[in-house]
Amino acid sequence: MIRNILLKIEYDGTNYSGWQSQKNSRSIQDTIEAALKRITGRKARLIPCGRTDAGVHALGHIANFKTASHIPLYKLQRGLNSVLPEDIVIKEAREVQLKFHARFDAKSKTYRYTIINGASPSAIQRNFTVHIPYRLNLALMKKEAKVLIGRHDFRSFQAADRIERSSVRTIKRLDIKKSGGLIKITVEADGFLYNMVRNIAGTLIEIGRGKFKPGSTVKILKAKNRKLAGPTAPAKGLCLMEVKY
Numbered sequence: 001m002i003r004n005i006l007l008k009i010e011y012d013g014t015n016y017s018g019w020q021s022q023k024n025s026r027s028i029q030d031t032i033e034a035a036l037k038r039i040t041g042r043k044a045r046l047i048p049c050g051r052t053d054a055g056v057h058a059l060g061h062i063a064n065f066k067t068a069s070h071i072p073l074y075k076l077q078r079g080l081n082s083v084l085p086e087d088i089v090i091k092e093a094r095e096v097q098l099k100f101h102a103r104f105d106a107k108s109k110t111y112r113y114t115i116i117n118g119a120s121p122s123a124i125q126r127n128f129t130v131h132i133p134y135r136l137n138l139a140l141m142k143k144e145a146k147v148l149i150g151r152h153d154f155r156s157f158q159a160a161d162r163i164e165r166s167s168v169r170t171i172k173r174l175d176i177k178k179s180g181g182l183i184k185i186t187v188e189a190d191g192f193l194y195n196m197v198r199n200i201a202g203t204l205i206e207i208g209r210g211k212f213k214p215g216s217t218v219k220i221l222k223a224k225n226r227k228l229a230g231p232t233a234p235a236k237g238l239c240l241m242e243v244k245y
Helices: 028-040 073-083 138-148 196-209 216-223
Strands: 003-011 057-067 088-096 108-117 130-132 150-153 168-179 182-189 238-244
Touching (some): 028 073, 028 088, 108 168, 108 196, 138 168, 138 196, 138 216, 196 216, 196 238
Parallel strands (some): 108 130
Antiparallel strands (some): 003 057, 003 088, 108 238, 150 168, 168 182
């Protein structure tokens, strides 16, 4: 009997080329698929909720695969974690309907971009935060971010992609909160374009630094021109937090 298994995955993306399998590089997908073959004795192709770039992290990446293996779920999870490297952990393994698809059935995804804002960077959090030494105008960043909430054409925040696709997405939530020296930009949307969150973060940082004038966000959004937005923020500050179905 074929089973469809959902995996909830946490990983530190520092030492990987991203999620997707690539020749001559180490990916999250290849690493987990190799572990699956080792535990089940069979090849399995993971279907992800989406792809993350090199250096991006995840607390709740979702992927599913179909298998004829009868290994109980708790043994599968324990077995995978025993052979996976320490920077990849299977947080949950459960059986879902055969028709379930991790990508196409997703209703929303939530990403968080974390900035350490102060004179000094962090040694402990260096792989998970981006250090911005300049003082940031948090109130202005929050005000400008509100413009992005809702259904819009986010072409101005889309990096060049090999696949032609609609650039219309719906941002359901965009929160900016500061705790101690950390600024966390949390974005929930029905889907994301290539580098969309990192480009939004880069733009908001420029706004906070005073590089862009108040009211710039709405002009950038309407222009549908990537050149007008801020730079792409470094990958290491980004983390996939949650996927909702």
